[in-house]
Amino acid sequence: MSSAPVRTPPLRMVEAFEALARLGSRSAAAAELNVTPGAISKQLRALERWVGQPLLEEDGRDGAFTAEGRGLAQSVTAGLAQIRDGLDALRPRDTGRVPLNILAPATFAMKWLVPRLHRVDRAAPQLQVTLRPTNTGDDWLSFPHHAAIRRDGFVPQGYDTMPLLRETLTAYVAPSLARAASSPEAVPLCESETRPGDLDRWLAAAGVGRIGQARRRHAHFYIAYEAALAGAGLIVAPTLLAANDVAAGRLVAPWPYVAIPGTAYAFVHPATAAMRKRVAPFLTWLKAELEQLDEGPGGGAPKDPAPA
Structure with missing residues (x-):
């Protein structure tokens, strides 16, 4: 039944x-x-x-x-974006712009890519870019796409891959915790199931051995990150994803000298001449944006941001 x-x-x-x-x-x-x-x-x-x-x-x-x-x-x-995309695909239109469906990891999409995506209209006005966030574990190959930004190292057969960047990770806390945090042992910890090992690697780099404070584990990184923003504990996060929150004073990096390498991002797409031509303007724009990144715990914002 x-x-x-x-x-x-x-x-x-x-x-x-x-x-x-x-x-x-x-x-x-x-x-x-x-x-x-x-x-x-x-x-x-x-x-x-x-x-x-x-x-x-x-x-x-x-x-x-x-x-x-x-x-x-x-x-x-x-979910609503998928519904809108499905309905929009049924509507006849001729805008003269080339549709380009991009998949990207959810937190990267929300924290880094979306705030910059409007600049594609200036850099590549011939493109009509649609962004769909993906979660760890999604069967992303089943989603309609022309290209994808991936951080899992998996390149499907018949796909081209272009390296984009490697993350730098450090620890962040909300300002309310930073004032009382004399060391990493003094604050609760937040981690996610989708980024296993990052917290322990950072603690080891900071010289912290076995610690007894509670760990709050969340299913997805963006949930753990939001918990840290709310003051729930320390989060080990990529500098480029935390940059806007650091700049706005929502997060601080109490131990900026302790940083570890994270995973690498790559841009992948079907290996055909037609697809290479379609994605080329977007990839050129994306690389230019990444080249503007500052290093350090507040890095991730453009060195000289283009006007909105």
Whole structure:
């Protein structure tokens, strides 16, 4: 006997939540959905009742999501993007621009690529770029794509690969913890199942042996990262992904002199002449953006950011 299907909340709740997560304010979400900010707040409260837990911090600030809210935002944004892409693919259009579907790791997409993606329109106006975030364990080859940014080292047969960069990892904490952190042993620890070993390697590099404080383990890195932003503990993270939060004062690196190498990123795509030609403008732009990165615990922001 088959199990009962899992219920889903009304679409208007999900759309309001996703718009707030993507746009960062109730007023912007309301304008996009053609409703009032009060209606957005009402749908958010209804969704919290539906899931049975808070998705926004108690102060109610726009974009101040709980760790659970951030995780749900990631899933909902990806899901609605897939629905929109599927519907959009059925609509006849002739924009004269070349469609380019790019897959990228979720945290890299959210923290580094998305804030820069608007600049592709200037660098390669002939492209219509659609970005889809992927999670560790996804069967990404089954997703429609022209190219993918990968950090797992796997290159499918029949694909070209171009190395992009290797991560530098260091430890970050929220400012509230930094003031009390005399050493890594003095703060709780956050880690994820999708980046096993990073925390232990960094602790070893810092000269920390066996430690007794609690570890909070999360299924995905972006959830562990959001927990660290909220003050839950120390997170070992790539410098390029933490750069904006460091610049905004949401994270600090108390031990910047302790850094370890992380995984390497690569750009992969089907090895055909037509695909090489299609992806070339985007790859040129991507490499130029990466060449602007600063080194160090606050690195990841462009040295001389292009105007928005």
